[in-house]
Amino acid sequence: MTALGPQPPGIPVPSPSPVSAPYWDAAREGRLVYQKCAGCGHVPPRPSRRCWRCGGGELKWLDSAGTGTLHSWTVVWRPQHPSFVTPYAPVVMAVDEGWWLVTALVGCDDGDIREGMALEVQFHPAGGGIWLPYVAPRA
Amino acid sequence: MPHPYRDVAIVGVHNTAQGRRLDGHDSESIAMEGAAGALRDAGLEAGQVDAVVGTFSQELVLSFGLGPCARVPNSLGIPAVLQAAQMIACGQARVVLMAAGGAAIYTDRSATAPWTRPANEMVVGYGLFTAAEFALMARRHMLTYGTTPEQLAMVAATIRNNAHVNPEAVYHGRGPFTPDDVLASRMVADPFHLLDCATTSEGGCGLVLAHTDLLGDVAGRPVWILGGGSDSYGPAYQIAPVWEMTGRTDEPAGRVGANAARHSYRQAGLGPSDVDVAELYDPFSFEIIRQMEVLGFCGEGEGGGFVEAGHIGPEGRLPVTTDGGTMSFSHPGINAQQLQRVIRGVQQLRGTCPTRQVAGADVAVCSNGGSGALFTDVLLLGSGRP
Numbered sequence: 001m002t003a004l005g006p007q008p009p010g011i012p013v014p015s016p017s018p019v020s021a022p023y024w025d026a027a028r029e030g031r032l033v034y035q036k037c038a039g040c041g042h043v044p045p046r047p048s049r050r051c052w053r054c055g056g057g058e059l060k061w062l063d064s065a066g067t068g069t070l071h072s073w074t075v076v077w078r079p080q081h082p083s084f085v086t087p088y089a090p091v092v093m094a095v096d097e098g099w100w101l102v103t104a105l106v107g108c109d110d111g112d113i114r115e116g117m118a119l120e121v122q123f124h125p126a127g128g129g130i131w132l133p134y135v136a137p138r139a
Numbered sequence: 140m141p142h143p144y145r146d147v148a149i150v151g152v153h154n155t156a157q158g159r160r161l162d163g164h165d166s167e168s169i170a171m172e173g174a175a176g177a178l179r180d181a182g183l184e185a186g187q188v189d190a191v192v193g194t195f196s197q198e199l200v201l202s203f204g205l206g207p208c209a210r211v212p213n214s215l216g217i218p219a220v221l222q223a224a225q226m227i228a229c230g231q232a233r234v235v236l237m238a239a240g241g242a243a244i245y246t247d248r249s250a251t252a253p254w255t256r257p258a259n260e261m262v263v264g265y266g267l268f269t270a271a272e273f274a275l276m277a278r279r280h281m282l283t284y285g286t287t288p289e290q291l292a293m294v295a296a297t298i299r300n301n302a303h304v305n306p307e308a309v310y311h312g313r314g315p316f317t318p319d320d321v322l323a324s325r326m327v328a329d330p331f332h333l334l335d336c337a338t339t340s341e342g343g344c345g346l347v348l349a350h351t352d353l354l355g356d357v358a359g360r361p362v363w364i365l366g367g368g369s370d371s372y373g374p375a376y377q378i379a380p381v382w383e384m385t386g387r388t389d390e391p392a393g394r395v396g397a398n399a400a401r402h403s404y405r406q407a408g409l410g411p412s413d414v415d416v417a418e419l420y421d422p423f424s425f426e427i428i429r430q431m432e433v434l435g436f437c438g439e440g441e442g443g444g445f446v447e448a449g450h451i452g453p454e455g456r457l458p459v460t461t462d463g464g465t466m467s468f469s470h471p472g473i474n475a476q477q478l479q480r481v482i483r484g485v486q487q488l489r490g491t492c493p494t495r496q497v498a499g500a501d502v503a504v505c506s507n508g509g510s511g512a513l514f515t516d517v518l519l520l521g522s523g524r525p
Contacts, residue, residue, distance in 0.1 A: 007266070014260030024260075045378035046261050071381070072282075074274035075329040076266060080256050082249040084266040092275055092379045102379035104265045115282050132264045 001109040004089050006134055009127030011083045020047035022061050027131045032066045032121045034099055035059040043099035066121035067138065068095040075110045093119050093135050107136030142525035143406075147224045148354060148361035149520070151181025151347030152482040157309050157469035161242050161341045166472065169343035170195045170240030171202050173475070177345030182358025183234060188347075190232030193219035194239050194474040203236070216477025216507040217516035221367045223348045233350045240343030241472025252339040254473050259377040269422060270328040270336055272380045273511030276393060277330055277425035279382035284440035286428060288330050290447050292321035294424040294459075295335045295466060297452050302463020305494045309340045310467035321424070335424040337465035337476075344475050344482055351524075362485045365502070366406030366519040368399030375512035382510070396506065396515025397433040403504075403517045404435070407525070411435035414519075415500040417457050418484040420477065421464040426509040427451065433515065434504060453495050461487065461495035477507040481518060488522040 016024040026033040036043055039056035050057055073091040076084075089105040105113065106122070118138040123131045153176030155161075155169055164172075174195075178185060190209040191199045200208045209232055214222050223235035245252045256268040280286050296316040303314030316334065324333040354361060372384060372392040382393030390397060404410055411434060419430050428442035436457055437445040445451075451459040462468040462483045470476050484503035486492045501523065507516040 007264070011266070012258065012263045014263055016260060020260055045373070045384070072275045072278045074271050074278065074331075076271055076327070077325065077329075078251070078270075078327040078333075080251050080266045080268040080271070088266055090265045090267050090271045090275065092381055100379045100381045100384070102262055102265065102267070126264050130264070 001111040002087055003109055004087065004106050006106050006124035006132070007084055007088065007126065009125060011126060012081060013126045013128045013130040019049055023047050024130060027123055027133055028129065030123050032064040032133050033061050034064050034095070034097065036062055043097070045100070064095060064097055068093040068101070068119055070105070070113070070115060070117045070119055071100065073105060073113055075113070089113065091135065101133070103133055103135050105136070106134045143228055144224050144364040145525055146351045147227045147364055148349055148351055149346060149364070149485050150349045150354070150357045150359065150361050151177040151183065151345070152485045153177040153180050153345045154307065154479065154482060155240070155343040157307065157340055157342035157471065159309060159340055164242040164341065166241050166244055167195055167198050169242045169341065170238040170475070171198070173240055173343035173345035174199055174203070174236055174238035175345070177347045178236065180359060181347040181349070183347060183349065183353070183356060187234045187353070188236045190223070190226050190235045191237065192223040192226070192235055193237045199236055199238055215474045217367060217481065217505065217518045218369045220346065220348070220478070220481055220518060221369070224364050227348060227350050233353060235348045237346045237478065238343065239474035239478050241475055242341040244472060245339055261377060267376065269376070269511060270331050272376055273423040273426060273509060274328045274331055275380050276382055276510040277423070279393060280425065280429060281330065284443065286425070286443035288322060289318055290428060290443035291330060291335055291424040292318035292332070294427045294446050294451065295321045298421055298427070298460045298464050299334065299467045301453065301461050301495050302467030305463050305468065308463040308468040309338060310463065313467070330425070331423055337422045337470045338467060340469045340471050342469045342471040342475060344478050346478060346482065360489045362488045363521045363524050364518065365409065365521040365525050366403035367517060368402035369514070369516040370395045370397070370399040371514040373513050375514060380511050380513065392513055393429070393510055394433050395510055395513060396430065396508070396517060399515060399517040400434045403519045407519045407521070409502060409519065414457065414502050414504045416461060416484070416487045416497040416503045417459045418480045418487065418503055418505045419460050420480055420506045420508060421460050421466050422509055423511070427459060429510055430506055430515070434506070434517070458495065458497050461492065461497065480505040480507060484518070484520045488520055
């Protein structure tokens with residue numbers, strides 16, 4: 001059993017694009033945001049200018065409650081890059097608003113991971129002015 | 140209506156030496172060796188080549204003095220083979236040369252291989268790489284259908300043992316492996332142990348396709364394209380790899396390749412029971428279990444039981460990845476490792492595999508990609524003209 005925590009600064013960090021900047025700006029303020037198509041309600045899997053489902057161009061940024069359940073996970077022992085502290089646990093959270101977030105699980109031991117466990121988002125600085133959304137078990 | 144690939148034959152294939160390191164080579168130089176070997180195998184002259192497809196296409200034109208020559212850069216693996224076949228079928232080309240290779244690109248061994256960790260802003264901060272992406276898909280299958288680590292290990296042991304006996308494999312003589320050996324190897328990305336994962340290596344390869352008018356010039360036995368298709372659910376390694384994600388149909392991303400397989404069988408006028416050997420892309424052990432299902436060899440969720448029953452072994456109903464695959468034959472970078480599935484399929488149908496030759500193999504299915512990459516390509520090859 002090993003405790004899972006956020007990565008210390010020094011890991012490779014995202015370079016926001018003009019399309020994704022609102023996502024990372026919000027993360028820096030401690031908010032998880034997502035886009036929803038005004039036309040069909042679809043949530044695109046990553047920041048976009050056009051809806052992936054209907055092609056509509058009106059995607060609104062919305063605040064997420066940051067809560068959801070654990071959909072899938074892995075525990076990594078061989079890091080992608082030596083700057084990562086192992087083990088770390090990439091996960092997919094099924095977000096309560098009906099979209100999927102790829103993130104990493106913190107705040108529990110690797111042996112405590114269970115399908116469907118209730119999660120909530122928290123933010124940690126990754127360096128370079130980037131704050132990463134992580135998820136932790138909900139009390 | 141005649142079969143669209145009736146006048147197209149795969150006439151030359153070649154793998155260069157494969158190894159953990161190939162001293163003195165870079166990716167281009169080893170790819171050019173692959174192309175030269177494929178031309179030699181075909182018995183054709185460089186001067187007969189009028190089109191090149193895929194990686195290093197422009198370098199091929201220069202290195203072999205092919206100009207003026209048609210080229211389609213940037214396509215990979217099975218889609219590139221299909222592109223080459225279509226160029227011949229529609230009369231744009233008569234002889235198409237393809238080359239791929241990787242060498243001297245994996246130099247920082249403290250990180251995973253460069254081609255396993257494409258940088259993208261939505262995943263880079265979480266340390267995702269191919270093993271983790273495929274693990275997120277495998278986990279869903281394990282949760283939904285009860286697929287076990289032991290079943291995954293059985294896949295890995297089977298394929299690694301195919302390399303163990305193959306003198307051309309990077310990991311020749313390194314086994315034999317039992318499923319327990321796989322389970323005892325160190326964990327990389329749960330549920331994948333080290334031996335559940337592809338290796339990394341260096342090597343090159345080449346293919347030549349030609350119009351049937353040229354078969355009189357060709358040295359070896361031609362192999363035929365009976366059907367092929369390609370499924371994608373979006374850019375690989377950039378978004379959460381979610382099994383249940385859907386696009387224009389109800390078929391989930393976890394079943395990527397099922398649509399391509401149905402198309403391929405339809406085009407061939409064949410079904411899964413006609414396939415003699417499966418040269419499948421094996422980046423991670425689980426992917427073979429999933430591909431058994433999407434290629435129609437068993438029902439949804441039955442892939443674990445299918446491999447546990449021994450069907451994919453050399454004496455089984457459907458021998459899989461008979462050279463040792465990306466796990467143990469070679470994994471030299473994005474295009475070569477994909478084309479090598481096709482090359483092995485050709486060798487099986489020619490009956491020229493020095494090891495693990497499937498006696499009398501007439502139909503081979505080859506695949507590329509996998510669920511964690513959100514794409515799967517399918518190619519059906521035959522020993523007889525369609």
